[in-house]
Amino acid sequence: MTPPKLRGVSDPNDLGQKVAAFEPAPVRDPKTGSRVPGWDDAVDLDKDPSVIPDPATTAVPADLRAEIEDLMTRYPDRRSASIPALAAAQRLHGWCSPEAVEQVACIMRLTPGYLIAVAGFYDMLETAPVGRKTVYVCTNISCSLRGGDELLAALHGELGDDPDVNLRGFECLGACDIAPMASVNGVYVGPVSDDEIPVLAQHIRDGADPLPDKQLVKRRTADPGANS
Amino acid sequence: MSQHLIFKDIDQPGLHTLDVFRSRGGYGDRLKRALQMPREALVEELKASGLRGRGGAGFSMGMKASFMPKGAMDKYLVCNADESEPGTFKDRELMQKIPHLLIEGMIIGAYAAGASRSFIFIRGEYAQQADILEAAIVEAKAAGLVGQNILGTGFDLDMWVHRGAGAYICGEETALLDALEGKRGNPRLKPPFPANQGLYQGPTLINNVETLATTPFIVEMGGAEYAKIGVQNSSGTKLVSISGHVERPGNYEIELGMSSRDIIYGLAGGPGEGRSVKLWFPGGSSSPVLTGDDLDLSYDFDTLAKAGTMLGSGAIIVVDDTTSVVDVALKTAAFYKHESCGKCTPCREGTTWTVKMLQRIKSGEATPMDLDIIASVCEQIQGNCLCVLGDAMAMPVGSMVAKFRGEFEEYIEMARAESEAALLASILPSVGAAA
Numbered sequence: 297m298t299p300p301k302l303r304g305v306s307d308p309n310d311l312g313q314k315v316a317a318f319e320p321a322p323v324r325d326p327k328t329g330s331r332v333p334g335w336d337d338a339v340d341l342d343k344d345p346s347v348i349p350d351p352a353t354t355a356v357p358a359d360l361r362a363e364i365e366d367l368m369t370r371y372p373d374r375r376s377a378s379i380p381a382l383a384a385a386q387r388l389h390g391w392c393s394p395e396a397v398e399q400v401a402c403i404m405r406l407t408p409g410y411l412i413a414v415a416g417f418y419d420m421l422e423t424a425p426v427g428r429k430t431v432y433v434c435t436n437i438s439c440s441l442r443g444g445d446e447l448l449a450a451l452h453g454e455l456g457d458d459p460d461v462n463l464r465g466f467e468c469l470g471a472c473d474i475a476p477m478a479s480v481n482g483v484y485v486g487p488v489s490d491d492e493i494p495v496l497a498q499h500i501r502d503g504a505d506p507l508p509d510k511q512l513v514k515r516r517t518a519d520p521g522a523n524s
Numbered sequence: 525m526s527q528h529l530i531f532k533d534i535d536q537p538g539l540h541t542l543d544v545f546r547s548r549g550g551y552g553d554r555l556k557r558a559l560q561m562p563r564e565a566l567v568e569e570l571k572a573s574g575l576r577g578r579g580g581a582g583f584s585m586g587m588k589a590s591f592m593p594k595g596a597m598d599k600y601l602v603c604n605a606d607e608s609e610p611g612t613f614k615d616r617e618l619m620q621k622i623p624h625l626l627i628e629g630m631i632i633g634a635y636a637a638g639a640s641r642s643f644i645f646i647r648g649e650y651a652q653q654a655d656i657l658e659a660a661i662v663e664a665k666a667a668g669l670v671g672q673n674i675l676g677t678g679f680d681l682d683m684w685v686h687r688g689a690g691a692y693i694c695g696e697e698t699a700l701l702d703a704l705e706g707k708r709g710n711p712r713l714k715p716p717f718p719a720n721q722g723l724y725q726g727p728t729l730i731n732n733v734e735t736l737a738t739t740p741f742i743v744e745m746g747g748a749e750y751a752k753i754g755v756q757n758s759s760g761t762k763l764v765s766i767s768g769h770v771e772r773p774g775n776y777e778i779e780l781g782m783s784s785r786d787i788i789y790g791l792a793g794g795p796g797e798g799r800s801v802k803l804w805f806p807g808g809s810s811s812p813v814l815t816g817d818d819l820d821l822s823y824d825f826d827t828l829a830k831a832g833t834m835l836g837s838g839a840i841i842v843v844d845d846t847t848s849v850v851d852v853a854l855k856t857a858a859f860y861k862h863e864s865c866g867k868c869t870p871c872r873e874g875t876t877w878t879v880k881m882l883q884r885i886k887s888g889e890a891t892p893m894d895l896d897i898i899a900s901v902c903e904q905i906q907g908n909c910l911c912v913l914g915d916a917m918a919m920p921v922g923s924m925v926a927k928f929r930g931e932f933e934e935y936i937e938m939a940r941a942e943s944e945a946a947l948l949a950s951i952l953p954s955v956g957a958a959a
Binding site: 468 | 528610616617647649650651686688691703705706765766772773775776792839847855862863865
């Protein structure tokens with residue numbers, strides 16, 4: 297490791313000067329303590345609270361409207377549809393953008409603020425623009441014992457510069473039997489061996505069916521006594 | 525070897541379709557018999573079976589159903605398919621390969637609870653399984669098995685799949701209800717329990733996928749007959765998910781009361797050659813860990829509870845001797861820190877500070893006193909929150925510190941010596957090079 301440059305040291309051989317000039321690593325800014333960007337921004341007291349969008353002035357794509365209206369009929373309380381409705385809007389817009397939230401709020405007759413609060417809670421609802429191709433790599437305990445962290449790092453190396461890919465480590469995806477694994481647009485693949493990583497990366501980039509031989513749905517059960 | 529009920533011929537082609545499922549007796553006499561029984565008799569049958577909840581808490585399913593109030597009101601059945609406990613993946617395989625068994629179990633469960641509306645809350649990550657379930661429900665609705673007047677018995681049941689969006693806390697029953705009501709998934713204060721005030725303030729029965737999927741077999745065999753499988757207080761078969769350092773990770777259906785060694789070594793093949801089991805989680809990452817010395821414990825609810833841990837969701841995670849316990853503790857704690865909803869202070873702060881202390885151990889800034897602080901933080905989280913997410917971190921991390929204290933202390937010394945050497949080398953390159 298290269299020694300850090302020390303300020304105020306005129307003679308590099310003077311130990312006393314060097315010890316005096318040594319600074320420990322800076323304390324992290326407490327302001328960065330929250331995961332939510334803008335959490336410490338001041339509130340604009342002159343601004344009106346956001347209200348339920350006016351259907352007359354809010355344009356909503358017909359498909360999205362039909363889907364959300366169908367979702368709302370399933371529950372005694374229409375508000376129950378907010379998570380699936382936001383997910384539907386996210387599929388259309390790529391993320392829960394202000395526009396997407398506005399459209400959902402308009403159909404569900406809820407305030408955008410309520411929906412933003414819901415979206416902020418759940419890991420799969422994106423509150424900032426991301427790539428359209430979703431790749432989750434499980435890095436929880438079982439997967440990390442079998443190389444989940446290395447898989448994530450390798451995929452970062454392959455796909456890190458691709459703006460269309462939303463690659464992230466994810467908490468237990470419930471597929472520890474195929475560790476190390478990844479979920480590519482909802483399709484579980486694993487166990488991914490080292491030599492398959494470039495192939496998988498290429499499949500993700502091309503939007504192809506990821507590693508067809510390694511998909512979870514094609515796997516037989518591990519229990520030898522189950523099948524007669 | 526062991527009896528198979530749920531997983532019997534699980535890989536039969538087309539089992540996810542109605543026709544194949546019916547050819548095996550699904551939706552047949554047993555369902556009709558259940559729906560023609562008086563409600564109380566069905567609940568008694570479930571109680572007699574001794575079936576304990578398969579999701580983690582291990583509470584008697586029959587008891588839970590009997591808590592549902594009588595009378596005409598909107599009651600609900602919710603299936604908890606938000607399987608997020610690290611190491612658990614049994615419900616995934618069940619729903620993917622034999623979805624109609626769950627639907628049949630839900631009809632029986634809903635009848636026992638007197639519910640007329642039901643929801644399957646499935647985690648958003650299980651998109652493929654949710655698609656399969658939805659297709660199965662469409663099939664069942666078309667065949668008159670879900671909807672109005674099921675099998676001509678006059679029982680009505682509505683059923684929908686509700687997809688979550690990625691939050692471990694939504695596996696907690698009251699947080700799940702909040703998420704199902706379209707809110708942020710924060711747990712609620714209990715009591716009132718969901719059986720009295722649950723979904724939309726109505727009485728609600730919440731059960732795990734595997735629990736509900738077992739009920740058709742109980743009706744078929746009779747509660748008393750089912751209770752003969754397994755051991756005292758832990759009746760029946762259980763799906764166990766084995767993962768981590770084993771040769772054959774996967775789901776296995778076992779009879780409760782099997783020896784843990786037979787499960788880990790016999791079924792899953794144990795760790796690779798020349799390696800041994802250092803520690804294992806018997807019931808998902810929330811359960812206090814056991815060591816290689818505990819492998820002869822019988823795998824059932826009571827024996828594991830007596831050993832100071834729990835059967836939980838039936839997820840065995842095996843860690844072999846090549847892995848540092850500090851890494852396992854940090855990984856576990858970091859997960860709960862990320863998933864804490866932040867509602868209760870002991871959990872929100874306790875998980876955060878435990879992670880910070882473990883990171884300090886890794887970076888060589890800790891002293892053995894930090895271990896005492898971790899132990900005391902873990903102790904103070906437990907029992908002081910609305911739900912058990914904080915406990916779920918405190919129990920395994922606390923047990924690791926207690927059982928592997930020597931290794932933690934060695935790690936602290938080693939990391940501290942390394943960081944001091946690096947610090948010295950940065951100030952005095954010549955000394956560092958010489959050392």
